[in-house]
Amino acid sequence: MASEEKHIILEANHLATGYQSKRKSTVISEHINFRIEKGTLVGLAGANGIGKSTLLRTLAGMQPALSGTMKLDGTYIEDFTPLQLATKLSIVLTEPPASKNMSVEEFISLGRQPYTNWMGSLTDDDITAITNAMNATDTLKLANRRCYELSDGQLQRVAIARALAQDTPLIILDEPTTHLDLYHRAYILKLLKKLAKETQKTILFSTHEIDLAIQLSDAMLVMTPHAIHFDTPCRLIKSGTFNTLFPEDTIGFDATTGRFSIKN
């Protein structure tokens, strides 16, 4: 489906993820192939324990791949120095910042670290990037609040603003909608959609909100016990991929409404 003139940001070929120890390697998932285009929102879905986080950690360079290759913006991920990678890829993790004593402004400013000098002094460009990130995520009025004063939804917006301030072509988010109510889940995913479109950044997020992801994603990466599929949500529905996501005797997928329902 990827036409040749489209700019490919993230590409995986025969990728296998898992954990390597001295004696043996444990494969979590293998035969992963996809090509993600610039400026798209991509949802990653799959049951608990299927290896979503491991895949994201591997793509983010936080753990080595067992085999296969990954290319980020045309370069193999392992060829980047840590600092170069920091200008190509930013992350939003499920864990909150270690220090909640930071002000929102300080938190978001840290996103500029790959670009600042040894003292971390912010130039006018840095301040513009920070202000833009705060505007885009509606966090400007939180600037002087401390992180411990924020609600989960606000904290998630601030974390996204930090990744935006890092100004990378790819942003990876690990379950950005956990702990949030329905309104905030929809709000965050709509925000990601808007950001992908307006800033032309590629956004890859893992989620359990499959119904919402189907409605908003440009493409989806679906991990089932047998295979890993990458396609547009429409085609994935047509091919019946979502039916194989969970054991069929418990949960079924209704292709006409695009929703999951519990089977009695």
Place this chain on the structure above:
Amino acid sequence: MIRTSQTYRTYFIVLLFLLTVTFLLNISLGSVQIPIGEVFAALFGGETSKETWRFIIVEYRLPKAITALIAGGGLAVSGLLMQTLFRNPLAGPFVLGLSSGASLGVALLILGAGVFGGFFGNLLASQWSLVIASALGSFLVLLAVLAVTFRIKDTMAILIIGLMFGSVTGAVVAVLSYFSNAEKLQQFIFWSFGSLGNQSWQGILILVICFGIGLLLALFSSKSLNSLLLGENYAKSLGIHLKRTTVIIILATSILAGGITAFAGPIAFIGLAVPHITRQYFTTSNHFVLLPAVVLCGGILLLLCDTVAQLPFTEYTLPINAITSLIGAPVVIWLLVRKRKLLF
């Protein structure tokens, strides 16, 4: 909009003023009453009415005040470094087991002299032997900690290993105490009280060098320290070399805390409490602001503690370690009660 060091200029001016006041107060007060005019005369090379006054000021009180300033500032910096590195508000310079190592070194020297006799006994004769023993003890613990750092990724594991070192040394010291005589035991206990006085100018020079190196290492790690506030994974995603940074920070702490403990004995609570007190007034987590701020606050606090410890106008001097604990522990409790949570 973005806060920089400039925002805090008034704070720094106030702290510098307080530091000058406490420094002069510390020098002016003591068991011997010296008129303030004479104190200034002695400090700035003028004539004093009594030669002994000049001697007390220049050869005893001034080195002690400088030691207090450096020890307070240095311990506070190492506390700040440890709290950020381990992302634990209870971390202090001694969690790495540095003071335990120093204690072990000194215990082996003093108490071991009684138990093993001979070789250790001869060593005791030298004035520098205590300093060398405690520095050696800290250094060996540091080597062990660094070796662990290279093998284990988890910073919390380093914290636990530091605590284990503490327990082991505590046990060894207890065994040595059991077998040693009262005189040796008393000598060891006096060392463990901590002492800022009786420093030679030579000793102070070494202290200043340790302080300078430690502070420089801390300054160059400050950008990485800021990113560590987000957590290890985020720090790595910002391009930080985690291992290198960890080694530099542990090295800086060891040089600061190890050097200070070697000269002044173990001094409790400054490293733990000062970073928290500083964060109360400097509402920032930026290490480029916090670093100079904790140096000043640590210096002020230890100078104050020492002024109290020398019980002005009496001939008694209290152990400095007791005073810092008496002041430090309530401060930490007060912070906890006020904020209900100890944040870093």
